[in-house]
Each structure stands twice: as structure tokens, then as C-alpha cells.
Amino acid sequence: MGADFFLGEVVLELLKELAKLCVRACYVKSSAEQFKHSIDALLPIIQEIQYSGVELPQHRQSQLDELAQKLRHGLDLVRRASSSSRWNVYKNIQLAKQMEKVDKSVSGYMKWMQAHVMADVHHVRVGVLEYGEKVERIGRKLEECIGAVKLGEGNRKFAFDDGEENDGVGVLEGFGMRFGLEKVKEMLLTADGEGEKKVRVVGVCGIGGSGKTTLVKKLCQDFQIRSHFENRVIFETVSQSPNVESLRAKIWEQITGNRFGSANDQIPQWMVRFEQSIRRPTLVVLDDIWSLSVLEQLISKIPGCITLAVSRFKYPVFDQTYEVELMGEEEALSLFCLAAFQQQSIPPTADKKLVNQVVAECKGLPLALKVIGASLRNRPPLAWVSAKNRLSRGESISETHEANFFERMAISIECLDPKVQECFLDLGSFPEDKKIPLDVLINMWVEMHDLDEEDAFVVLGDLSEKNLLSHVQEDAQGRAGDIYSSYSEFSVAQHDVLRDLALHMCNRENVNRRKRLIMARREDGLPKDWQRNKDKPFDARIVSIHTGEMKESDWFLMNFPNTEVLILRFSSSTYFLPPFIELMPKLKSLILVNYGASSAVLHNLSVFDSLDSLKSLWLEKIIVPHLRRTTVPLPSLRKISLVLCEVTKSLNGSSANLPCIFPCLSHLTIDHCIDLTKLPPTICGVRSLESLSITNCHNLCELPSELGQLNSLQILRLYACPALKKLPQAICGLKKLKYLDIYQCINLRNLPDGMGQLISLEKIDMRECSLIRNLPGSAMSLRSLDRVICDEEIGFLWKEASKALPELRVQVAEKCFTLNWLME
Incomplete structure (x- = not known):
């Protein structure tokens, strides 16, 4: 008994050590990101001490030089860790150990640095006051960094969205x-x-x-x-x-x-x-x-x-x-000027008195200062006077004067271009504090406001510049603006107060007359005022409903003759589609999002029989219904997005004629559908398909040999499909293919031998394809190829190929230090 207990304790201790090693290996990238953040904060301070103008003793200068060298070595380790595959456990453990060794060495330097540097400064301060004050300021910076260079195994917990509320304090910390x-x-x-x-x-x-x-x-x-x-x-x-x-x-x-x-x-x-x-x-x-x-x-x-x-x-x-206290006068003025003039003080050309009056009316609220300031940027003096007058008619801002606060904020919206204003109000259709997929937003704006995709993207930038929304991903606007970018990769967020403002402005009219009919989350059916007014038509162009489980008896008929966008959000494993969908003859975009713990089964699928005008369909966390030969065609449907869905039962073994059901389908996105192991050949019959995105499908191991039949395909994305080991030779028959994305297909071993036949191919993204060691000889024939993004290991081969392809630009990938991969 005693021996068994002792053995059990030994095994438990061994398990503990093994667990710690595995944690270090799995989270080496997060530790590297944290280490880089600390080095980036510390290294400029060390360099500022070195070149501050104060002549420190020679041994101090040598110690600082040695510390700077160690920090640069740390950055090199960070670069190697960020490019290492997360599945290479041994390499990651070794990198983690090396980073910890550098960390320990740097920490030793940090213990003596502030005291000794400040002591040296004390000796030179008399007679060299400005240098002494400068190094004293550097010392205070250094004090803030002491202890910051610490690697932790629990760093995966430190993950939150950068794109949400940011009141400019990162730039101006008062x-x-x-x-x-x-x-x-x-x-x-x-x-x-x-x-x-x-x-x-x-x-x-x-x-x-x-x-x-x-x-x-x-x-x-x-x-x-x-x-x-x-x-x-x-x-x-x-x-x-x-x-x-x-x-x-x-x-x-x-x-x-x-x-x-x-x-x-x-x-x-x-x-x-x-x-x-x-x-x-x-x-x-x-x-x-x-x-x-x-x-x-x-x-x-x-x-x-x-x-x-x-x-x-x-x-x-x-x-x-x-x-939380509201901002004082000086802080408020600086933040306002940052938003209005992109500097922290009133420029000489501005009316100082008028600016101060507008700032005073914002009552020290950071969000109001940012939004109202941005709304007046580059506006003529008369617009400032108008804003000041309208603001001054409101009462003081406090919890008991919410409506007055919204009326103050509304002036920032009402001065926008009419279409930009409408796009802002559309944001209220989405739940508070949730990421809004950019693909959904762009599609909605295109259908609702007769915008081209390019124009809709410009509107996105206008709203961002006015601080009316923010990008969740760093540099999302720049990357999403790439000509081959998929909007489905990105999302935006909106401050909950700004959403409340959008709802406040949308709900000014009678419920039947509103352009946007928006329901907050409820578990017990639809709002009573909707039911009271159900005998009259609803004019809403957007209908957004958020419920729990909905059965047939929970719905009642309503008439929506003008609705173009329907957003159904729910938390349930089963969901009965509303019968009034059949009374939406103009419906162009249908968005179904399930927030429940498991994928949802849809009922009342017969409503799809009436959706002749439907152009885009977004399904999230849904068990995609089985398609049969009798499935009624959707003649106008151009875009289908399946996110976190169960798709295998629907796609594999389906007897349906997909080209007949989706005669105009041009964009198909399958993202994070982990049950997808094989892409069924039936999809290859949809000859109208121009973009096929299969991303983050970690179990996808095979593509159909019929892939070459997609003779209209221009974009093929296979991003983050680690089980995929080869591309079918038939891919070389895609004569119109312009963009191939195999980023993070880590088990892909080679490119097809005949890829030189891809006469229209302009761009390849093959980052983190570490098993591809050679290029096919036919790659020299890719005359349209303009850009390749790859890692260093394969980059030199493409640079050799560029001698035969003078227009080719080879971009060795910059390392991305984020924690996003931990959230997959």
C-alpha cells in the first residue's frame, strides 16, 4: 500500500514536470510576444542612456553595451520562436530555455542599473543640470521597466481585443x-x-x-x-x-x-x-x-x-x-485637439475661444471629446459655431441625462455624408460588444445603399477616422484593403455607447415606420409592441432579432414588404425559422448566428423556397441542412459563408445538383468547419465560382481531382489547413486563377509540377509551409506572377526564379507577434 502510494506520488510529480514542459512548448509564441514587448520598451531607454550626453565611467558604458547586445540577441530568439511551428515541441522547448536564460541575465543587469546609473548622474549633475535632469527622467522610465522582462507560462490568459474602447489615453495619459x-x-x-x-x-x-x-x-x-x-x-x-x-x-x-x-x-x-x-x-x-x-x-x-x-x-x-473621474480641463482640451487637429494643442489658425467652448460642452467625457472632435476635423468655422450652439442647448451630462447626452453626440452623426450616416446607423443592428465580421458589414452596405465594395470599404475608413468604430485586428484596414484580401478574415467593433446612440437615432420613429427594426436579446419571444402593430406593414429595410430557442408557436406573422437584410441571432441547439420570411419579397441578405454551445439544427426550411432575391447567406454554428434533388434553386444567390458549421452531412453524399441549386454562386467561404475532411467533387460543378475560401479547416486532408473544372475560379484560399499534404495536379488547369493562398498549410510537401500552366497567377502566399523545400521547374513559366510571400527558407529559391521572371517581387514574411493563434 505504502509503495503504491509512493509510486503514485512520483508519477504525479513527473506528470507535473511534463505538463510544465508541454506548456512551455505550446505557448512559446506568447512568451516570445511578451518578451519582445518588454525588450521594445527597454532597448530604446538603454540606448538613450548610452547617448544621453552624460559621460559615464568606462565600465558602466561597457556594461550598457553588453546589455544592449543581450537584448538584441533576445530579439533574434523572439524572431526564431515566432517562426517556429507550434507542433515542433522539442525546438520550442529549446527556444523557451534560451529566452529564459537571456531573461535571467537581463534581470540581473536590471537590479543594479537604476541605482548605479543614478549614482553616476549624481556626480555629474552639478554644473551639468540639463543632462542630469535628462538622465533622471530616463531613470524614471527605467524604473517603470524593472521587473517587466519576465517570461510566464500562463501568458495565454493575457488575451483581449485591442480594437475595442480606446479613448486616446495610449497617446495622452493624463x-x-x-x-x-x-x-x-x-x-x-x-x-x-x-x-x-x-x-x-x-x-x-x-x-x-x-x-x-x-x-x-x-x-x-x-x-x-x-x-x-x-x-x-x-x-x-x-x-x-x-x-x-x-x-x-x-x-x-x-x-x-x-x-x-x-x-x-x-x-x-x-x-x-x-x-x-x-x-x-x-x-x-x-x-x-x-x-x-x-x-x-x-x-x-x-x-x-x-x-x-x-x-x-x-x-x-x-x-x-x-x-472613474471625468477629464480635467487641460486633459480634455489635449484629447479633443488630438481628435480635431491631430496635435495636442490648439493650432494658431484655429479660434481658441470657440474650441474651448466646444470642449467645455463635452463635459470631460473622453468618448464625446474623441467623436465630436473628429467630426469637426477640417470643417469650416461656421460648422464649429453650429456645433457649439447645438451642444449648448443640452443639459449637463450624467447618468440621469442619457437622452441629452445622445442628442449631443448625434450632432457628430448628422454632419456626416448621408450614406456614411446610414452606414453608421446600420451598426446598431449588431449586438453590443461583439465582433462584427467585416464581410457581413460590407455585403450589407453593398445591398442596402447601392455601393460598390470599394466604396463600402472607403465608408469603413471614414467611420474609423471619425472614431465611430474600431478595428479588432491591428492594421486591419490596411490589410483588408489588399486587392486579394478576404473580408471574412477581419472584424470591427463599436463602443457600446455608440451603439446605444445608433439605436436612439433609429428608434425616433413609430415602430412600423422605422428603417431598422432591432430587437435586443430576449428569451421569451418577440417584443409586445411588434405584436400590437402586426396588422400593419413594417417599413424596416433591416430586421435584427436576438432570441433564445424559438419554436413554431413563438412566432406570429408580420408583413415586411421592404426588408432587404434579416439578422437572426439566437442561443439554442434547435431553431424554427420565422414564417414571415416568406413575406419578405425583397430579402437580399440573410444572416443566421448561433451563440449556443453546440451547432443548431434549423427547422422550417421551406421558407427558402420563396427567397428568389436572396444574394448572400451567412450561417454561423449551424448544422447545414442536407441538400436533395428536390431542393428549390436560389437563382440570385452569389455568396455563401459557412462559419463554425457542421457541413459534412450536407456536402458529402448529397444527391443534389449544386449548379442547378446555385446557378449564380460566385463566392463560397468555409471557415473553421472542423468536420470537413474532404471537399466533395459536387462543388466543382459550380462553374460560376470565382472565389473559393477553405480556411482554418484543420481536418481537411484532400481536395477533389475535379478541381480543374472550376474554369471561372480566380481566388483559391486554403489558409490554415494543416492536414492537407498535397494539391491535386488538376489545380494547374485553373487558367483564370490569380491568387493562391496556402499560408500555414504546414504539412504541404510540394507545389504541383505543372503549376507553370497557371498563366493568370499573379500572387502566391505560402508562409509557414516549411516542408516545401523545392520549386517545380515549371515555376519559371509563371509570366503573370507579380508577388510571392514566403519564409526565408524558400525565399532564396524564389529569388533565383526571379532572374527568369523580372516582374516578380519576393517578399520574405515579417514575423507577426500576436496572441491571435491562441484563440483559434
């Missing part, structure tokens, strides 16, 4: 923000999370647009917070209508690393022992809380876990609370 950061930081660092009865909840409160989320996100980046919680920082946006069970399960999984349904599920005792032996402090940030009951359900009672809740309201469960 006293109010610094005070708030220090105050909340003190609360968190002194909080006691030990013991089930000592769970601490810290609250950050303030009115909408006051910068709560900005403050908290900046706090999550603070090196002291990251160090204290060992980089175990979880950030989740809750919003007004959350799926609480799904959020609880997600938070529980991130805290424990276990895929159990919720925190209440039974966990094996051996796993509890294992977790307790390695548990460390964890910070759970819950942003945009609207309900005390929701907050109480999401507060984790795991020992060592502290909850930071962000809300417009102060709740009794808060042990400590920080109420």
Missing part, C-alpha cells in the same frame, strides 16, 4: 488616468484572494464613455499587475444580454485549463489535487456588467482568484470601488 490606474492597482495588489470566504471583488464604475474599459485594459498591461498575477489575466466582455452559462464555462476553462461544462460540474479528485499543487493567483476582468445577478453568477470562488468588474453601476458585492 493625471486622471494615472491616478485611476494607481488607485485600482493598489486595490488589486492588496486584495486577499485566499480561502473561499475571502474572495475579493473590485469594481470600476462610471458613466458610459468615461474611459472605464480603457483604464482597465491599460491596467491589464501593467507590469506589476502581470507580475503579481503571473500573467494569468482573463478578460471577458459581458454586455447587456450575455449568455451566462457559456461565459461561466469559458472562464472556468481558462482558470483551470479543464474543458468541463461549468464550474459546478464534478471534477475528479486527482485533478483537484493536481491543480491545487500548481495554482497561482488569477485576475478575472469582467467588462461591461449590466446586472447584479449576472455578476454574482460570474464571480469565481476559486482560491487565489480576484474579480475586477467594470460597470456603469455600483453593486453591493464590490469590496472596493473606484469611480
Whole structure:
């Protein structure tokens, strides 16, 4: 008995060590990203000390030179780690060890640096005051970096969207923000999370647009917070209508690393022992809380876990609370000028008195300062006077004067170009604090406002410049603007207050007369005012509905003669499509999004029989219905997007004639459909197809030999399909193919021998295809090839090929340091 117990303990310890090694290997890219962030902050400071003009002792200069060299070596390790395949466990472990060695060495330097450098400065400060003050300032910068260069195994927890609320404090961090950061930081660092009865909840409160989320996100980046919680920082946006069970399960999984349904599920005792032996402090940030009951359900009672809740309201469960203060006069003026003039002060050519009057009417709200400032950028003086007069007619902004706040903000929208204004109001059709797929948005604008895709993209830029939406991905606007880019790769976000503003402006008219009929999330059917007015036609061009499970009896008939876009959002494993779809003769875009834990089965599919005008269909987390020979054609359908769907049962073994059902289909996107193992040959019969995107389908291992039949295909994306080992030779028959994307097809071993037949091919993206070591000889015949993006290992071969292809540009891929891959 004793020997068995001892053996069990030894095995448990070995499992612990193995787990730690696996964690280091799996998350080497996240550690590398963090290490790069710290080096990027530290290296310029070291260089500024070196070249500050203060003559430090020779041995100090040598030590600084050696430290700078170590930091540059660290950057080289980061580059190698970022390009390493996540499946190369041995290499990743070695890189992690090397980075930790550099980290430890740098940390040793950091211990002595500030004290010794400041001591040296003290000796030269008399008589050289300006240099002394300069190095003293550098020393303060250095103090902020001490402790920041720490690699952590739990870095996967530090992941949140960069594209959401950002009130410009990253550029302009005033006293109010610094005070708030220090105050909340003190609360968190002194909080006691030990013991089930000592769970601490810290609250950050303030009115909408006051910068709560900005403050908290900046706090999550603070090196002291990251160090204290060992980089175990979880950030989740809750919003007004959350799926609480799904959020609880997600938070529980991130805290424990276990895929159990919720925190209440039974966990094996051996796993509890294992977790307790390695548990460390964890910070759970819950942003945009609207309900005390929701907050109480999401507060984790795991020992060592502290909850930071962000809300417009102060709740009794808060042990400590920080109420966000509005900006002072100087801060407000600087932020406003940054938005209006792209500098932090009033330019000489502007009317100083008028600018100050407009700033004063924004009442210190960062969001109002940003949006109103951006709306007046490059506007004539009369527009400024008009804005000031309209703002001055409002009352003071506070929680009890929300309507007046919206009326103030509305002036920023009403001065937009009419089509841009309409596009902004369309954003209210999507749920608060959710990513909005750019593909959905662009399609909607194209159908609704008679815009070309290029014009719709320009509108996106206009709204972004006016601070009315933000891009979730870094440099999304630039990359999405690439001629071969897929909009489905990108998404945008909108501040919840701006969504409220859009709804406020949309709901000014009677329910039957509104252009946009938008329903917030409900679990118990449709709004009563819709039912009361169902006998009259609804004029809405956009209808957006958010529910739980819907059965046939939950719907009632409504007449929508003008509706062009229908957005159905729900959380359920089964969903009965609304019968009134048959009363939407002009419907052009149908979007079905399931937020439930499992894919949903659709019922009442007969409504599709009446959709003769439908042009685009977006299905997310849906079990795609089986297609039969009797399926009624959709004559106008051009775009189908299947995201996180189950598609195999529908596509494989289907007896349907796809070219007959989809006679005009030009774009097919299949993304994150993990059950897809083989692309069925029936798709190759859709000769009208111009773009085929199969992305993030990790089990796709085979493409049909009939692929060459797609004689209209111009774009073929096979991004992030790691199980795909070869491309069929038939791909060489795609005479109109202009773009081939095989990025992150890590097991692809070669390019087709006859690829020189792709006479129209202009661009290839083959980053992270590390097993491709040679190019086919026919590659020299790709006369239209203009650009190849690849890694260093294959880049030299393409550069050799460029001697025969003078127009070819070979772009060796820049390494991308993000945590996005952790969220796949």
C-alpha cells in the first residue's frame, strides 16, 4: 500500500514536470510576444542612456553595451520562436530555455542599473543640470521597466481585443488616468484572494464613455499587475444580454485549463489535487456588467482568484470601488485637439475661444471629446459655431441625462455624408460588444445603399477616422484593403455607447415606420409592441432579432414588404425559422448566428423556397441542412459563408445538383468547419465560382481531382489547413486563377509540377509551409506572377526564379507577434 502510494506520488510529480514542459512548448509564441514587448520598451531607454550626453565611467558604458547586445540577441530568439511551428515541441522547448536564460541575465543587469546609473548622474549633475535632469527622467522610465522582462507560462490568459474602447489615453495619459490606474492597482495588489470566504471583488464604475474599459485594459498591461498575477489575466466582455452559462464555462476553462461544462460540474479528485499543487493567483476582468445577478453568477470562488468588474453601476458585492473621474480641463482640451487637429494643442489658425467652448460642452467625457472632435476635423468655422450652439442647448451630462447626452453626440452623426450616416446607423443592428465580421458589414452596405465594395470599404475608413468604430485586428484596414484580401478574415467593433446612440437615432420613429427594426436579446419571444402593430406593414429595410430557442408557436406573422437584410441571432441547439420570411419579397441578405454551445439544427426550411432575391447567406454554428434533388434553386444567390458549421452531412453524399441549386454562386467561404475532411467533387460543378475560401479547416486532408473544372475560379484560399499534404495536379488547369493562398498549410510537401500552366497567377502566399523545400521547374513559366510571400527558407529559391521572371517581387514574411493563434 505504502509503495503504491509512493509510486503514485512520483508519477504525479513527473506528470507535473511534463505538463510544465508541454506548456512551455505550446505557448512559446506568447512568451516570445511578451518578451519582445518588454525588450521594445527597454532597448530604446538603454540606448538613450548610452547617448544621453552624460559621460559615464568606462565600465558602466561597457556594461550598457553588453546589455544592449543581450537584448538584441533576445530579439533574434523572439524572431526564431515566432517562426517556429507550434507542433515542433522539442525546438520550442529549446527556444523557451534560451529566452529564459537571456531573461535571467537581463534581470540581473536590471537590479543594479537604476541605482548605479543614478549614482553616476549624481556626480555629474552639478554644473551639468540639463543632462542630469535628462538622465533622471530616463531613470524614471527605467524604473517603470524593472521587473517587466519576465517570461510566464500562463501568458495565454493575457488575451483581449485591442480594437475595442480606446479613448486616446495610449497617446495622452493624463493625471486622471494615472491616478485611476494607481488607485485600482493598489486595490488589486492588496486584495486577499485566499480561502473561499475571502474572495475579493473590485469594481470600476462610471458613466458610459468615461474611459472605464480603457483604464482597465491599460491596467491589464501593467507590469506589476502581470507580475503579481503571473500573467494569468482573463478578460471577458459581458454586455447587456450575455449568455451566462457559456461565459461561466469559458472562464472556468481558462482558470483551470479543464474543458468541463461549468464550474459546478464534478471534477475528479486527482485533478483537484493536481491543480491545487500548481495554482497561482488569477485576475478575472469582467467588462461591461449590466446586472447584479449576472455578476454574482460570474464571480469565481476559486482560491487565489480576484474579480475586477467594470460597470456603469455600483453593486453591493464590490469590496472596493473606484469611480472613474471625468477629464480635467487641460486633459480634455489635449484629447479633443488630438481628435480635431491631430496635435495636442490648439493650432494658431484655429479660434481658441470657440474650441474651448466646444470642449467645455463635452463635459470631460473622453468618448464625446474623441467623436465630436473628429467630426469637426477640417470643417469650416461656421460648422464649429453650429456645433457649439447645438451642444449648448443640452443639459449637463450624467447618468440621469442619457437622452441629452445622445442628442449631443448625434450632432457628430448628422454632419456626416448621408450614406456614411446610414452606414453608421446600420451598426446598431449588431449586438453590443461583439465582433462584427467585416464581410457581413460590407455585403450589407453593398445591398442596402447601392455601393460598390470599394466604396463600402472607403465608408469603413471614414467611420474609423471619425472614431465611430474600431478595428479588432491591428492594421486591419490596411490589410483588408489588399486587392486579394478576404473580408471574412477581419472584424470591427463599436463602443457600446455608440451603439446605444445608433439605436436612439433609429428608434425616433413609430415602430412600423422605422428603417431598422432591432430587437435586443430576449428569451421569451418577440417584443409586445411588434405584436400590437402586426396588422400593419413594417417599413424596416433591416430586421435584427436576438432570441433564445424559438419554436413554431413563438412566432406570429408580420408583413415586411421592404426588408432587404434579416439578422437572426439566437442561443439554442434547435431553431424554427420565422414564417414571415416568406413575406419578405425583397430579402437580399440573410444572416443566421448561433451563440449556443453546440451547432443548431434549423427547422422550417421551406421558407427558402420563396427567397428568389436572396444574394448572400451567412450561417454561423449551424448544422447545414442536407441538400436533395428536390431542393428549390436560389437563382440570385452569389455568396455563401459557412462559419463554425457542421457541413459534412450536407456536402458529402448529397444527391443534389449544386449548379442547378446555385446557378449564380460566385463566392463560397468555409471557415473553421472542423468536420470537413474532404471537399466533395459536387462543388466543382459550380462553374460560376470565382472565389473559393477553405480556411482554418484543420481536418481537411484532400481536395477533389475535379478541381480543374472550376474554369471561372480566380481566388483559391486554403489558409490554415494543416492536414492537407498535397494539391491535386488538376489545380494547374485553373487558367483564370490569380491568387493562391496556402499560408500555414504546414504539412504541404510540394507545389504541383505543372503549376507553370497557371498563366493568370499573379500572387502566391505560402508562409509557414516549411516542408516545401523545392520549386517545380515549371515555376519559371509563371509570366503573370507579380508577388510571392514566403519564409526565408524558400525565399532564396524564389529569388533565383526571379532572374527568369523580372516582374516578380519576393517578399520574405515579417514575423507577426500576436496572441491571435491562441484563440483559434
